[in-house]
Amino acid sequence: MNTPVLNVRDLVVEFKTEDGAVTAVNKVGIQLGQGEVLGLIGESGSGKSVTLRALLRLLPERKSSISGIVEVDGRNVLEMSDKELRAYRGGETSMIFQEPATAFDPVYTVGFQISESIRNHLGASRAEARARALELLKLVGIPSPETRLDNYPHEMSGGMRQRAMIALALASSPKLLLADEPTTALDATVQIQVILLLRELQRDLRMGVIFVTHDIGVAAEISDQVAVMYAGRIVENGKARDVLKTPHHPYTEGLLSSTVHGAKKGETIDAIPGMPPNLADMPPGCAFAPRCRYATEICHQEKPELETGANGRRVACFHALEVA
Amino acid sequence: MLQYIVKRLIYAVPVALAVSVICFSLVQIAPGDPLAVVLPADASQEIIDQTKARYGLDKPLVTQYFLWLGNALTGDFGISIATGRSVSAEIASAIGYSLGLAIFATLIALVVGLTFGLVAGYNIGKPIDKIASAVAISGVSVPSYWLGVVLVVIFSVHLGWLPAMGAGINEDAGLSERLSFMVLPSIALAAMPAGIVTRSVRALVADVLTKEFVNALRAKGLSEFQIFIHVTRNAAPTALTVIGVQLGYLMAGSILVETVFSWPGTGLLLNNAILTRDIPVLQGTTLVLALVFVLLNLVVDITQPLLDPRIKRT
Ligand SMILES: Nc1ncnc2c1ncn2[C@@H]1O[C@H](COP(=O)(O)OP(=O)(O)O)[C@@H](O)[C@H]1O
Ligand SMILES: [Mg+2]
Numbered sequence A: 001m002n003t004p005v006l007n008v009r010d011l012v013v014e015f016k017t018e019d020g021a022v023t024a025v026n027k028v029g030i031q032l033g034q035g036e037v038l039g040l041i042g043e044s045g046s047g048k049s050v051t052l053r054a055l056l057r058l059l060p061e062r063k064s065s066i067s068g069i070v071e072v073d074g075r076n077v078l079e080m081s082d083k084e085l086r087a088y089r090g091g092e093t094s095m096i097f098q099e100p101a102t103a104f105d106p107v108y109t110v111g112f113q114i115s116e117s118i119r120n121h122l123g124a125s126r127a128e129a130r131a132r133a134l135e136l137l138k139l140v141g142i143p144s145p146e147t148r149l150d151n152y153p154h155e156m157s158g159g160m161r162q163r164a165m166i167a168l169a170l171a172s173s174p175k176l177l178l179a180d181e182p183t184t185a186l187d188a189t190v191q192i193q194v195i196l197l198l199r200e201l202q203r204d205l206r207m208g209v210i211f212v213t214h215d216i217g218v219a220a221e222i223s224d225q226v227a228v229m230y231a232g233r234i235v236e237n238g239k240a241r242d243v244l245k246t247p248h249h250p251y252t253e254g255l256l257s258s259t260v261h262g263a264k265k266g267e268t269i270d271a272i273p274g275m276p277p278n279l280a281d282m283p284p285g286c287a288f289a290p291r292c293r294y295a296t297e298i299c300h301q302e303k304p305e306l307e308t309g310a311n312g313r314r315v316a317c318f319h320a321l322e323v324a
Numbered sequence B: 001m002l003q004y005i006v007k008r009l010i011y012a013v014p015v016a017l018a019v020s021v022i023c024f025s026l027v028q029i030a031p032g033d034p035l036a037v038v039l040p041a042d043a044s045q046e047i048i049d050q051t052k053a054r055y056g057l058d059k060p061l062v063t064q065y066f067l068w069l070g071n072a073l074t075g076d077f078g079i080s081i082a083t084g085r086s087v088s089a090e091i092a093s094a095i096g097y098s099l100g101l102a103i104f105a106t107l108i109a110l111v112v113g114l115t116f117g118l119v120a121g122y123n124i125g126k127p128i129d130k131i132a133s134a135v136a137i138s139g140v141s142v143p144s145y146w147l148g149v150v151l152v153v154i155f156s157v158h159l160g161w162l163p164a165m166g167a168g169i170n171e172d173a174g175l176s177e178r179l180s181f182m183v184l185p186s187i188a189l190a191a192m193p194a195g196i197v198t199r200s201v202r203a204l205v206a207d208v209l210t211k212e213f214v215n216a217l218r219a220k221g222l223s224e225f226q227i228f229i230h231v232t233r234n235a236a237p238t239a240l241t242v243i244g245v246q247l248g249y250l251m252a253g254s255i256l257v258e259t260v261f262s263w264p265g266t267g268l269l270l271n272n273a274i275l276t277r278d279i280p281v282l283q284g285t286t287l288v289l290a291l292v293f294v295l296l297n298l299v300v301d302i303t304q305p306l307l308d309p310r311i312k313r314t
Helices: A048-055 A082-088 A110-122 A126-139 A145-149 A158-169 A188-205 A216-222 A240-245 A250-260 A297-301 B002-029 B045-055 B061-073 B087-122 B127-141 B144-158 B175-209 B212-219 B224-252 B255-260 B266-275 B279-307
Strands: A004-017 A020-033 A037-041 A064-072 A093-096 A176-180 A208-212 A225-230 A233-239
Touching: A004 A048, A004 A208, A020 A048, A020 A208, A020 A225, A020 A233, A037 A048, A037 A216, A048 A064, A048 A176, A048 A208, A093 A158, A093 B212, A110 A126, A110 A145, A110 A158, A126 A145, A126 A158, A158 A188, A176 A188, A188 A208, A188 A216, A208 A216, A216 A240, A225 A240, A225 A250, A233 A240, A233 A250, B002 B061, B002 B279, B061 B279, B087 B127, B087 B175, B087 B224, B087 B266, B087 B279, B127 B175, B144 B175, B144 B255, B175 B224, B175 B255, B212 B224, B224 B279, B255 B266, B266 B279
Parallel strands: A037 A208, A037 A225, A093 A176, A176 A208
Antiparallel strands: A004 A020, A004 A064, A225 A233
16 A cells, blocks of 8 residues: 555544443544545444544544544644644545535535635735635536636535535645545436546545445445444454455355345345344444344354464454355 | 525515504503693593594504504604604604614624634533533523613622613713613623524534534545634524514613613613503604615625525525
8 A cells, every 4th residue: 555645543432422431433443544535434423423523533523532533644633723724624534415505605606605705815916816715616517617616505416416515625735635435416317427537636636535435336436444333333344355255254255245136226225134233222242143144152252353464454354254 | 696685675565565564553451541642631522523533543543554554664653642752753863772772782793702612513522512501591592671680789789890871872972881781781782692602603603513514524635724714604693583583672672671770762662662551653663674674684695695596596
């Protein structure tokens, strides 16, 4: 692997709730090289969005705590001052949100909102920022970009808004792009266009990308490596081809078989029996054990560690070899 | 946009007509004989008839209404039964004072309401929010005339800082002296709208802060102050409506405060007209106030789309 653009170790995110503290992200580790794409998959509620938000320190400060190490380009994000953090957010690292309809401020034009980021990060004048915003809209393939600059978000279609969101994210040439299910809210044909666009931009600009999706097909299409999350932990991680072809974790296997057995693209995964555990009431052993057909005595008593095997493959399962 | 304004103006006509009918008939229903005030109790039937004819009170009601409306359209509301002066002149002088007071009070309500509302909305559930909300509720619940009396007792009687009544109209009164007469009545009048503005801005801000775009603004590296501007800008269109409506209420609802402070506005005019059953003054003043209210709503409706691009007015 080349120089890591992102190095996450022992990332733990806790939320203070009325029922006490819950651990939404538990000892997550991620290594991402320059220009590399990580597909982050897992059922809804497994902690994917919280992980991404933690990388930008976007979680509600009073109600959450983040610990561990998050190094982007060698600098620990968790130790940044407010000023450094502002330069980092939207500077080195940008985020694309799931719902382009709600991620833009409805009372400002799209052009203003892109320019705003450019002015902040590059110290550009209004005119320069506008010119750059126009370039960006062209880059993401928005037709008649001059007029679109002065559109309000509600005047654009969903796909166009998501393109504009991508343009905004690219405002100051980030090294790391965090995309949280960027196509889930879009129509199927638009989904594919947006994914192809992201893929192309990612290659041209050599950005590291974390792409959250619950669509295995999309993950296979776009990812260099894949990480599978379950109940706040990464349970399996490795090269996309390896993980998706020969899963070593029963949960990954379940996710894959649910798509193989004719599930439509974008459909929620439901082939695994049962429900993910409640974070406030976790089983003492492996969190997946209650739903796992390989589970034995030990699985209900002890938590399996994420062990590194050949080819940098990481799996957290006592029965990894049986699955393989 | 121009088309929309014209359309709204045309829509306002039937509303205004309905208002005029209500203004005219309400006064007719009210008990008491207006002539009792101007005529001696033992006046002869002849004199009564003559006086009735002079004020047009001898004709059928419907005729009276159309005569009144026709004159009102030319700005002639007749003559005051109590003072014999032209009603239009009385209203013209009074409305300036009321408008001045209402605008001053609205400014106070705006500054206080926005500040409290923003602070509370940004700190939902914290002690500072509870304090701001408690102050807002007392502002809404305290009767304005009572507050007026309390203010007079404290600031005029005990401290002697500010005048207690009147508008300070003498030739050599400077601007600051004139303004000093407005302070106490404005505060008394502003308490309720300030409370209402506080509560709506608090709710608006709290709602905007839960929106995903606030996270997105943070994610692109904006400072908390820049985000604050976005939040305020999002809350502005609704806040404007609330404030516009409040200004209307202040114009019409200042009877008690103007009476407490002997402020020579429409409220005091109405109050005196009610006490003396001065029908032309009552009808004229209520009509003008109602029209001001309609006009304000129109202004708010027209201004809103300028602040909120999602509202299309065609
Ligand atoms: N602000 C919050 N307060 C408390 N719990 C939260 C908060 N945000 C997320 N969670 C919890 O964290 C878990 C992971 O959520 P999330 O990362 O959104 O899942 P997903 O993998 O679907 O993106 C969920 O159980 C969710 O309830
Ligand atoms: Mg999510």
